[in-house]
Amino acid sequence: MRDTISFTLNGKPVEVRNPDPTLTLLNWLRRECVLTGTKEGCAEGDCGACTIVVGDSSRAPHWYAINACIAFLPMLDGKAIITVEGLARNGALHPVQKALVEHHGSQCGFCTPGFVMSLYAHYRNNGALDDATLNDTLAGNLCRCTGYAPIIRAAKAMRDYPTIEETLLAPRQERKMLALCMTDPLTNTIKRYFAPQNLDEMATLYLQYPDAIILAGGTDIGLWVTKKNAVLETLIDIGQLNGFKEIIQRQDGLHISAGASYHEVHEALFDLHPALGEIVRRLGSTQIRNTGTIGGNIANGSPIGDMPPPLIALGSELLLRKGDATRRLALEDFFIEYGKQDRQKGEFIEAVIVPKPDPAARFALYKISKRFDQDISALCGAFYARLDNNQITNIRIAFGGMAAIPARAKAAEAALLGKDWNEANIRAAMKALGDDFTPMSDMRASADYRQQAAQNLLLKFYLGQDAPYLAKEVQHG
Numbered sequence: 001m002r003d004t005i006s007f008t009l010n011g012k013p014v015e016v017r018n019p020d021p022t023l024t025l026l027n028w029l030r031r032e033c034v035l036t037g038t039k040e041g042c043a044e045g046d047c048g049a050c051t052i053v054v055g056d057s058s059r060a061p062h063w064y065a066i067n068a069c070i071a072f073l074p075m076l077d078g079k080a081i082i083t084v085e086g087l088a089r090n091g092a093l094h095p096v097q098k099a100l101v102e103h104h105g106s107q108c109g110f111c112t113p114g115f116v117m118s119l120y121a122h123y124r125n126n127g128a129l130d131d132a133t134l135n136d137t138l139a140g141n142l143c144r145c146t147g148y149a150p151i152i153r154a155a156k157a158m159r160d161y162p163t164i165e166e167t168l169l170a171p172r173q174e175r176k177m178l179a180l181c182m183t184d185p186l187t188n189t190i191k192r193y194f195a196p197q198n199l200d201e202m203a204t205l206y207l208q209y210p211d212a213i214i215l216a217g218g219t220d221i222g223l224w225v226t227k228k229n230a231v232l233e234t235l236i237d238i239g240q241l242n243g244f245k246e247i248i249q250r251q252d253g254l255h256i257s258a259g260a261s262y263h264e265v266h267e268a269l270f271d272l273h274p275a276l277g278e279i280v281r282r283l284g285s286t287q288i289r290n291t292g293t294i295g296g297n298i299a300n301g302s303p304i305g306d307m308p309p310p311l312i313a314l315g316s317e318l319l320l321r322k323g324d325a326t327r328r329l330a331l332e333d334f335f336i337e338y339g340k341q342d343r344q345k346g347e348f349i350e351a352v353i354v355p356k357p358d359p360a361a362r363f364a365l366y367k368i369s370k371r372f373d374q375d376i377s378a379l380c381g382a383f384y385a386r387l388d389n390n391q392i393t394n395i396r397i398a399f400g401g402m403a404a405i406p407a408r409a410k411a412a413e414a415a416l417l418g419k420d421w422n423e424a425n426i427r428a429a430m431k432a433l434g435d436d437f438t439p440m441s442d443m444r445a446s447a448d449y450r451q452q453a454a455q456n457l458l459l460k461f462y463l464g465q466d467a468p469y470l471a472k473e474v475q476h477g
């Protein structure tokens with residue numbers, strides 16, 4: 001049992017005794033360290049004003065940007081933290097800062113530290129400086145003053161400035177088991193925070209504390225605290241589990257450990273099918289993809305999560321674990337009804353198994369959202385069809401945003417199976433799709449819009465209009 005966490009902050013070793021497990025890094029930086037360069041804009045991972053850079057030697061690249069507003073302090077144990085205050089050396093600005101100054105990339109300045117830190121991660125990781133890559137790097141940073149053009153100009157010029165000496169310590173090589181027990185001074189409720197090191201420890205702990213909250217990347221859970229003031233009594237942080245980020249190609253498909261972040265899974269999914277890479281690239285922002293996991297996206301049971309529709313269409317399975325026992329479950333059967341998944345007490349998602357798409361099959365995936373990048377789907381449609389002599393011999397269509405759970409369009413599938421691949425049959429299936437779902441209206445889209453768009457996506461799939469894919473290399477730190 002240990003009650004102290006340690007990390008480096010701008011190159012200096014720091015120890016924090018008995019931190020509240022759900023104290024956000026942002027609040028700690030601003031309130032305890034008075035490092036107020038890191039700003040709070042939204043406290044929900046959207047605006048990027050709180051962006052800081054983390055160093056972790058177990059990850060490639062080692063340095064990456066995250067949102068401090070939704071990261072809990074103990075998640076940083078054993079890592080290196082760099083804030084905007086840590087960049088300048090002896091009065092000399094870092095090239096990223098210098099470029100932003102000289103290209104007028106800052107006006108009111110509120111967003112600037114966040115941009116600096118996103119660009120700093122990009123700079124350290126030698127990221128490309130083309131428009132697409134920079135847009136991707138900065139999609140999670142909002143600026144209401146500059147119109148972005150001067151920021152992009154600065155980003156393109158940042159390597160033209162002389163480098164300054166980096167005196168930051170390397171992140172620690174190893175993590176130790178972290179187990180904190182502490183008293184919440186406000187409620188006097190005992191809070192527990194565990195960071196098991198391996199899967200067996202995790203499985204045992206979760207049996208012991210079946211009501212514990214599993215904390216993966218925290219990109220959902222962070223908001224429970226910052227937006228809903230949730231008091232989380234027992235957390236099991238799986239972000240530090242050895243082997244829980246593995247991605248292995250096996251005979252039955254790609255085995256993705258549930259703890260793999262979007263950043264880590266992007267390339268492997270892109271290689272499986274570019275459409276899968278593209279949906280990951282458009283998920284949240286660089287900061288969110290650096291921490292959010294595929295396991296969290298499935299486990300949260302959200303009807304508008306981006307990963308379930310394509311994974312269901314491809315026939316993916318979950319590997320669920322409880323104690324020493326594991327079971328495999330078709331992903332589509334995991335979602336029972338809104339807020340209810342087929343997961344027993346003490347059981348967690350160990351891995352997702354994604355079969356290799358049949359080379360003879362067509363596969364397409366469409367995300368419809370109000371904003372192209374860094375936005376939640378209004379609906380997401382995934383289509384998988386195998387044709388033999390122009391006859392549809394296998395068809396799987398899955399949607400998010402059309403029902404209370406991600407689900408297959410069974411009536412549309414039935415209307416197509418065994419039929420010829422032609423427009424008349426597709427149009428009949430579009431009608432049948434109307435029987436599959438009764439979508440709801442909300443701030444993202446009206447029910448009518450969703451219904452019409454879903455039907456049109458099927459036609460788009462038939463017409464072979466795939467969504468455009470960006471190259472897989474676009475993701476950096």
Ligand SMILES: Cc1cc2nc3c(=O)[nH]c(=O)nc-3n(C[C@H](O)[C@H](O)[C@H](O)COP(=O)(O)OP(=O)(O)OC[C@H]3O[C@@H](n4cnc5c(N)ncnc54)[C@H](O)[C@@H]3O)c2cc1C
Pocket residue numbers: 044045046213214215216217218219220221222258259282283284285288291292293294295296297298299300304305306307347348349350374375376377
């Ligand atoms: C700014 C922002 C933008 C976003 N954009 C998108 C988007 O475009 N598309 C999208 O789909 N989502 C988006 N999200 C939502 C979120 O990032 C994803 O759902 C993410 O995948 C959650 O993963 P996580 O590791 O952060 O989960 P966490 O927040 O750690 O956990 C989420 C839930 O899953 C449970 N859990 C996690 N791992 C496991 C496991 N292995 N076994 C059992 N239970 C587990 C947790 O207990 C919790 O209930 C966004 C979020 C933010 C803040």
Ligand code: FES
Pocket residue numbers: 039040041042043044045046047048049050051067068069070
């Ligand atoms: S404060 Fe807006 S992303 Fe963190």
Ligand code: FES
Pocket residue numbers: 105106107108109110111112142143144145146
């Ligand atoms: S400079 Fe004002 S918000 Fe970006």
